[in-house]
Amino acid sequence: MKISQGKLLSQINTPDDLKKLSQNQLTQVSEELREYIIDHVSIYGGHFGASLGVVELTVALHYVFNTPDDQLIWDVGHQAYGHKILTGRKEQFHTNRLYGGLSGFPKRSESEYDAFGVGHSSTSISAALGMAYGSAQKGETQRQHIAVIGDGAMTGGMAFEAMNHAGDSNKNLLIILNDNCMSIDPNVGALKDYLTDITTSHTYNKLRDDVWKVLGKISKFGPNAQEIVGKFENSLKSFLLKQSNMFESLNLRYFGPVDGHDVNHLVHVLNDLKDIPGPKILHCITKKGKGYKLAEEDQTKWHAPGKFDKITGEIRKSVPTEPQAPKYQDVFGHTIVELAKKNERILGVTPAMPSGSSLNIMMKEMPDRAFDVGIAEQHAVTFSAGLATQGMVPFCNIYSSFMQRAYDQVIHDVAIQKLPVVFCLDRAGIAGADGPTHHGAYDIAYMRCIPHMVVAAPMNEQELRNLMYTASEYNGPFTIRYPRGKGVMPEWQTPLEKLEVGTGRKLRSGEDLAILTIGHIGNYATKACEMLESEGMQVSHYDMRFVKPLDEALLHEVFTKHNRVLTVEDGCLPGGFGSAILEFMADHGYQSKIVRLGIPDRVVEHGEQDEIYHECGYDAEAIKTAAIRMMDPQVVLQ
Known part of the structure; x- marks a missing residue:
């Protein structure tokens, strides 16, 4: 136009x-x-x-x-x-x-x-x-x-x-x-x-x-x-x-x-x-x-309103014909209130992103238990650490790419002291149109190398709720990463269930190869498995839930049964989830062929999430293609 x-x-x-x-x-x-x-x-x-x-x-x-x-x-x-x-x-x-x-x-x-x-x-x-x-x-x-x-x-x-x-x-x-x-x-x-x-x-x-x-x-x-x-x-x-x-x-x-x-x-x-x-x-x-x-x-609403009618001001949104899944950030916002009503020690902290993280839900309902500390990520982390020393359970909600700005505080003020701070990393993985300054590409790699740190990622809204509940009962630092945008469960308000830290789950059994995923991107792998099954391939799919600690019992099952393993993550390949699986395989003497899919070792530019998943080679179609290629006896895997 x-x-x-x-x-x-x-x-x-x-x-x-x-x-x-x-x-x-x-x-x-x-x-x-x-x-x-x-x-x-x-x-x-x-x-x-x-x-x-x-x-x-x-x-x-x-x-x-x-x-x-x-x-x-x-x-x-x-x-x-x-x-x-x-x-x-x-x-x-x-x-x-x-x-x-x-x-x-x-x-x-x-x-x-x-x-x-x-x-x-x-x-x-x-x-x-x-x-x-x-x-x-x-x-x-x-x-x-x-x-x-x-x-x-x-x-x-x-x-x-x-x-x-x-x-x-x-x-x-x-x-x-x-x-x-x-x-x-x-x-x-x-x-x-x-x-x-x-x-x-x-x-x-x-x-x-x-x-x-x-x-x-x-x-x-x-x-x-x-x-x-x-x-x-x-x-x-x-x-x-x-x-x-x-x-x-x-x-x-x-x-x-x-x-x-x-x-x-x-x-x-x-x-x-x-x-x-x-x-x-x-x-x-x-x-x-x-x-x-x-x-x-209304300056907050119009910070980035999306497309709108210039004359009337009506923000253009498609009207869904079926029930829609909520945004992960809203699941966080409502769930922390639910948890806080049951546990008076739970508090919320965010550095100037109450609406972006949906902590504003808690700030409205429990204004004395939720804190916006301004654009000060380092302070947010150490402030949370201080709360934890007094027996509080702070949920520190920071965008993944912004958490990079407080890395020293995560190590020095939280992890070394083994304080129970729950880091909820919103916008983990590809962030979309904001581009490379906002992609949450590195948090798996930079969090999993920290002693005492638990690193987990939910595949859906129910898993996010369960991980938040689990983290609130855990006596140490705990990271939960989840992406920008919607989940996959319109009926998401499920009963809270405490998970055993470091346990994954098998979603599908097959004989040809195993696909291991972490977080929301596992839903793309589910689609890929369905496409592969329609073409005659039988694939196992494991949602690992935790990058640290890994579910070693589940991984022993994987490597005992499969000599071809495909890992998929919405995070950087160097030092990420796939690297953790390679380390496990090497440490235990397994000889399976592994192919890792995820964000490559380069700066990834802006675009819609699905556009970037496709470019980086880990959308459903790319997962399917990689799996077929792994099964080709003529292909030498690197």
Whole structure:
């Protein structure tokens, strides 16, 4: 579908084209850019509210700075759609997040304007500061480095580590704090209240206006501009320190708050800040979803709503004719409440993903027993460890790819002390359109090597419930991984059953070969077994449930009976489930031929889950093909 670009936007393919316009045309450019984003996301889907909130800021940044030579980093990257459209990707924007199309996040290999690949929170300031030091090493002292970070991402400890370092430097670093009181869910914690105090202080805001009057005269003072600003700044600092300005205490020059939707004022401010050397922070107040009323009113729902009717706001969803299986995350959300009602020691913890993990169900029903700790995965893990020392049973729910950010805490604070923390890793395996920054490819490998850690994965909703119940009664660290999206059981609210840790189950018996699976991908193997049976092959299928500890009795049965074994996992092949089976076979002297299917040893790009399963060779058809190939006596298996 051809989408109108607007009179001015149609003339812009690069920031150089944008700079050819007069400043009084930027308001119209912003309006056309916002409309272009709304039109595209309504038809093709994607992240929505975040990019609408920074339209004017995006236009102003590319108008003022000499990108890509001046380096612009968007923290997380949900908000970078306008940036992509203005930097040569307008005609391809309809492929955003689609298989083989543009990435939904900034990506260095996609464009020279994407200075740093992002997807996880709180990395922008560190990256920009590193770039600033690198530029200085090359003698490029006039080059600008800009990090745009949201107030939600600012809660991540890495952002504070970077600001602490930046304040001790003299590098050209501009931190733009995009303050909209939101990440995906409403922000929590003391920083949110602190920023609110700054933006609502009448005394501070009067002084802020005085600052801009002085800055507005910089160009008139010529070479004495820095001296004049410095004198004014000393009195400003004196006031700010009395007000306990956190940023000034880190030796970052603080400016703002400013209206992040006044593009002309932003251009004026950014031009002035370009001439002030050293590290500084500009505090912009924006509204997530700006310009689309429904997104402004319900910012969580409209973070990534999917396809919708632009006029009515109706989100387009197919109406099923049969009962549907729930999402795994919702099974978790309801089951933890069910378990918590029976066990008062059970608590829930998540780092800023209550709706994404469905812990919001518990937060609503048991607000004193569920904690959103902000975008702070390391803190979430060690906080959970602290709870466990007091006899609590914390369920720490973190996306698999985000758990990577707290790996030291898992080992040092939980596993070494053998504390009973239950790690529920949502989005394990292929995550879909969010791509490589969000694929949960590595958790089996990185969790199974940790002493004391149990690693399990449910094949369906009933198994998830049973594993959660089992974990709540287990005296040690316990990992449960499950994928993004729906399960397979419309009637999922089954009675809770405690499982014996380290036991799998045989689902099908056959003489030709054995298929061993872990987790939800086992349902694809079930389909493959049915297809193989229709072609005359008799296949055994084992759902192992646990990667660690392995069900050794079941594996002895497998290798005694079968000389051909196929393993299937929705995780990385190096060090994963298949590797664990190979290790068992070698340790016990078996000689079976093994073929492993799973995520290959490369970065896997974005696309729908089934598209990626097919590409990586472990959907039902690929499992069937691999099994047939294993039975071919002419094929030499590697």
